[in-house]
Amino acid sequence: MARRFGMALGFLAAGMAGAAAQGWQPSKPIEFVVTSSPGGGTDNFTRMIQSIIMKYKLIEQPIVVSNKGGGSGAEGYLVSKTAAGDPYKVIFGTNNAYLLPYVAKLGYKFSDLTPVAALALDEFLLWVKADAPYKTAKEYIEAVKAKPETYKMGGSQSKDTDQTLTSILSTVTGAKFIYVPFQGGGAVGTQLAGGHVNSHTNNPNESIGQWKAGQVRPLCVFSPARLPAGPKVTETQGWADIPTCKEAGIPVERFQMPRTVWLPAGTPPGAVQFYEGVLKKVSETPEWQEYITRTVQTGQFLSGDSLKAFVANDDKLSREVFEREGWIVK
């Protein structure tokens, strides 16, 4: 009853905004909550979307971007609980929205979030130092298998995507690494360039500078198909020249990280549709295509049932790893 009353109020507010015919419309400023600190991948993702919305006037109301990156992003997702039912808080993140509550006791549950859309998939590659003797991913994995637990795999954070991928890699191939967690992709990259770790699984955008500088070299990409060609990165190679890991003989079909958008649970369905529509338009602009190309991500718009299916699949896959590794907190 109370809920129906709330919805009636919502419609009333929409009516007052003079847009009842178009469904839900925002009638006050909107806050975009970023679940990373300024400068991070999620931060760039959010600010890109904000600037495109402003440029094409897709939302009439002003948009405020706020960074809540504490606790690996949990600080931002907590907004879903403190502002339950508030359609003016839009939360931007990755798959950690549904994976974080498994590994740490946090103040929110995945059910506190309403999925809106996923706009891109960030890719993972296997990188080694430029002067390493391994020509292919297979050679490297064989070397690791020959001497278990001596090769160091660097990654950002703990029990996050990098460590999950390392665990999958170990299970599938039998190669045992020492996983060393650092603060972020940048620090991991420097460690590999200095030869302090043997490999890492950075996103293309995190290591493009060092590949260009001839400090590191990619062996394979954890994607079902090769990356789009684009301009050459080094003198002889571009992104499309990197084989997929499956081609290279490592049976990992795909490992990608979705860039996702959420609303707090209990928001009116009209609001979810409204933001879905806006984000769909964003994903069709040339500016968005330029961003995707520049950061070497895969553009893919998911919403509604397709998003639910993706999340369920990704959740199942990661949960298996978490259970095997004993990371789940009760």
Add this chain to the structure above:
Amino acid sequence: MDGFSGLLHGFGVALTWYHVTLMVVGVLLGILVGVLPGLGAPNGVSLLLPLTFTMDPVSAIILLTSMYWGALFGGSTTSILFNIPGEPSSVATTFDGYPMAQNGRATEALSFAFLSAGFGAIVGVLLITALSGWVTQFALKFSSPEFFGVYFLAFASFVGLSGAPPLKAAVSIALGFSLAAVGMDSVSGSLRLTFGFDVLLAGISFLVAVIGLFGIGELILTIEDGLKLDGIRAKITPRDVLRTAAQMPKHWATLLRSSIVGCWMGITPGGPTAASFMSYGLAKRFSAYRANFGKGEPDGVIAPETADHSAGTSAMLPMMALGLPGSATAAVMLGGLMIWGLNPGPMLFVERPDFVWGLIASMYLGNVVAVVLVLATVPLFASILRIPFAIIGPLIVVVCFIGAYTIAGRPFDLWLALAFGALGYAFKKLDYPIAPLILAMVIGDKAEDAFRQSMIMSKGSLTIFWSNPLVTSLMLLGLVLLFWPLIGAMIQRLRSARA
């Protein structure tokens, strides 16, 4: 890019109208902050920090560092004229500066202070210019054990050299460590010390701690002491300044010794406050007029001021090259660097030469601008202290709370700032040093991460800290510094036994 060509490039970056204007604005704000007791340089810089989020990093750092120089100069003004150190690092300046002013030599004291401060700052920047090329070669040699070695060195030097009782410094460091541990732990990926409170998830911001400990804590002390406002009128005539400048070369030994002390303390990093005390102590020890110290001896002003400023400037090198702050203010700027998306560390010199050299060039210019401005604006700023404390005091409180709220927009931080204010007061009263706490809050979790990463790499063997010459010498130096109070006492005993 290193040495001379880098510096020329830097001057190209720094010498634009926009940046020179920022320098002037920064220095003026800094003098204001330095003159007001309770609003020190770390506090002023952290208040200004949110304003720089939208700026280009080079402009942002020029504004913040200029404010720092201004605050260092402003702090000595009030030390000499009113016996109120506007900055913790200008406490030692009051010892001889205020008596000089009382004897009617205020102009002389101020000129000595500013000129020697300028000298110290330039020595500090020259050192940075000379060492920066060397730093890039070591860029890629640093891994977790080396980083731990550097952090260990910093902590050890604080315990061994800060002048505070070693046990009290250790307590302060331990408290800082536990505060730094609050929130998500990046090595294990789990939460620590949050006790189920969601507000603690993001950890405790060291900026809030700085505002509380320095700003509010200092204010409570000022209220308790009852602020005396019998300021001495200071008129600076160009002729007096020139006459004092002509006397400067006579004090070359003090200038040189204090610069060395300052640079060493800035880089190790012991901080400007410790540097100024250490330098004052040494000057007194080596002076022919030892009995005159404390009664208005020029060397007693020159020594702490030179060391204070050379420590303040040279602290920028470890901040940029190693991510290590040499002073509380450098610690605040370090936070700024990360917010602007820069990674302090060896790679900064390779990846962002425009930022590094722009900053170094701006340090030459900024300090010259600061010396000129302080000499010109002394009477104006001194008049601020004639405003009744009943008006200035509440204003400082308001400024502190606005600063604490702007950091993350969380009402909880206001309570936190208040709690830190009480803690700061208690620390001062019980004579515990605050700087080690700030140091531990800023680099405590990094030191911990570095240690644990090293342990993962070596599978739990401590020998990794002796595995190459670089990390071995860092650790050895750290151990020597840690046990310096004991070693010093032993040398003393040996000497007296021989005599």
